[in-house]
Amino acid sequence: QGQLVQSGAEVKRPGSSVKVSCKAPGGTFTKYTFSWVRQAPGQGLEWMGRIIPIISTTNYAQKFQGRVTITADESTSTAYMELSSLKSDDTAMYYCARGYSSSSGSGDWGQGTLVTVAS
Amino acid sequence: DIQMTQSPSSLPASVGDRVTITCRTSQSISDFLNWYQKKVGKAPKLLIYGASTLQSGVPSRFSGSGSGTDYTLTISGLQPEDFATYYCQQTYSIPWTFGQGTKVEI
Numbered sequence: 273q274g275q276l277v278q279s280g281a282e283v284k285r286p287g288s289s290v291k292v293s294c295k296a297p298g299g300t301f302t303k304y305t306f307s308w309v310r311q312a313p314g315q316g317l318e319w320m321g322r323i324i325p326i327i328s329t330t331n332y333a334q335k336f337q338g339r340v341t342i343t344a345d346e347s348t349s350t351a352y353m354e355l356s357s358l359k360s361d362d363t364a365m366y367y368c369a370r371g372y373s374s375s376s377g378s379g380d381w382g383q384g385t386l387v388t389v390a391s
Numbered sequence: 392d393i394q395m396t397q398s399p400s401s402l403p404a405s406v407g408d409r410v411t412i413t414c415r416t417s418q419s420i421s422d423f424l425n426w427y428q429k430k431v432g433k434a435p436k437l438l439i440y441g442a443s444t445l446q447s448g449v450p451s452r453f454s455g456s457g458s459g460t461d462y463t464l465t466i467s468g469l470q471p472e473d474f475a476t477y478y479c480q481q482t483y484s485i486p487w488t489f490g491q492g493t494k495v496e497i
Binding site: 307309311316317318319321322331332333334367369374375376377378379381382383384 | 392423425427429434435436437439440441446447478480482483485486487488489490491492
């Protein structure tokens with residue numbers, strides 16, 4: 273577990289943005305789909321969106337549409353998730369996850385990045 | 392969006408028990424159903440994908456079954472390390488959605 277390495281914890285003000293990185297082992301980056309999932313305190317898992325780097329396709333949950341941007345940099349084998357217009361209820365642990373396709377599940381996960389939104 | 396109804400939300404159990412968790416979807420998902428184990432302070436762990444395929448390295452006491460809109464995760468012979476929260480997830484259509492979770496507790 274934890275073959276993906278995420279950036280460190282962040283504390284942000286309401287209304288600001290956060291960008292979380294997720295670095296994968298090199299060499300096979302474009303074979304995978306990268307998803308972002310969050311878990312707010314005391315809550316369940318919530319899927320935010322995904323990117324398929326090999327076809328440069330992104331999909332987002334409607335809840336986050338317009339506020340979230342998922343990107344990937346093949347040269348550094350890193351995926352990114354940027355969330356803007358932060359609110360206090362965006363306080364959560366954010367995870368990146370990797371899978372081969374929609375039929376294979378996400379077998380590799382990052383260690384999580386805690387984002388705290390507070391004034 | 393496909394709605395996921397997972398039950399029960401809480402499952403008291405003992406070591407050695409056989410436990411079953413169910414996941415019902417609001418439409419057929421053609422077995423695009425995954426099961427994850429989540430422990431506090433840890434990332435989710437994939438147990439089952441494609442409704443019934445055991446992820447590499449996962450003990451064989453975990454099994455998945457089902458089709459259409461009804462799916463089941465079974466743990467045969469609960470071990471101390473299995474006390475955790477379990478989530479189903481559909482990856483049939485965007486947005487991928489999770490069930491509400493089932494906490495397996497002593």
